[in-house]
Amino acid sequence: MLKGKCILVGITGGIAAYKICELIRMYKKNGADVKVICTPNAMNFVTKLTLQNLSQNEVYVQEFDVKEWKPEHISLADEADIMVIAPATANTISKIAQGIADNLLTSVACAFSKKIIIAPAMNCNMWNNETVQENIKKLQSKGVEILEPESGFLACGYLGKGRLCSLEKIFNETVEALSYSQKLAGKKVVITSGGTIEDIDPVRYISNYSSGKMGFALANVAKEMGAEVVLITTKPFEAPYKIVKVKSALDMQKAVEDEFETSDIVIMAAAVADYRVKNQAEQKMKKVAGVNETLTLELVQNPDILKCLCEKKIHQLVVGFCAESENLLENAKEKIAKKGCDYLIANDISRSDIGFSSDDNEVTILEKSGKIEKLEKASKKVIARKILEYIYE
């Protein structure tokens, strides 16, 4: 699976460092060339001898132990296809986020221009520390993939979030990251995500349960596939591509229309409200006993953004999403015919294990031609990749 790939494993001074010996074996068993860099503090937790034997390579720790004309922080960064830092301490995460390069590992990370995966592990209070969280967000916004720690019993005796995620997860994400081809290079992909917010007055609104995660996953995968990505969303995501933050259906329509002409693929994964309040109150509405015991809101239809795009599309490929709580396929077939989009991704929102807010999804792809393809339950990232590859093919 990993033949011909060079993986740079960075180990920092956390108690979970011992687990990475097994991860190195997994990479090696699958044919990868593994090079290990440890922070000096990591050497308190694992030995150079063990890592050297498992990786069958020299283990790098000291930055100034330079043997060749090209310093190791440059040559190691140049040679590797991916860098995986696990476990990543709060200290190293924060240094990398701030561009601090004060040891070999942080210097290599600073000089590394390809994909970096970071698997943090630490005490739950360290993980929840505001500065650490800001640094995590900063790294995500630069395209670093963070494999969130898990909750459970921690080595420090606390119960909470901070345990290194499973080695299988780190391994699978590495394989996945290395397998992306640049199929969408030169293409502009516009994606919408999240539920729109329709104001009633300055403090109240009508919305829906959409978390925006499916659209975010599609945007991330499209970026990995080399596309120029624009994510138009109602949610506060951080990512290394253009994000246009919107609120209402009307805002979303304007933002999509601004990007439409120059786009190649438009994926409408957002849950756009069908209706908005006709007369939004400028001031907070008050209840007065005996005067307004009941309240009636008059709603007006929002524009059908998907249908409007399909009517004006020239070269663009337009993909819609439909969330149904019953008769999924029947409703989806009716919708693709009515809207005129090239593909429709049908989502069953009646199940709690997939769809809204869940990290997993199970969808059916409908084509304009009538072809139907069901994608079995998987993480939204895997589903996103399958959708984009299906469309590409």
Ligand SMILES: Cc1cc2nc3c(=O)[nH]c(=O)nc-3n(C[C@H](O)[C@H](O)[C@H](O)COP(=O)(O)O)c2cc1C
């Ligand atoms: C026994 C022990 C266990 C530690 N475990 C962790 C840990 O799991 N995560 C973490 O962020 N820091 C942990 N620390 C603190 C780090 O070792 C410390 O912040 C150090 O400066 C990290 O250096 P490095 O990031 O250069 O490796 C631990 C410290 C000790 C003494």
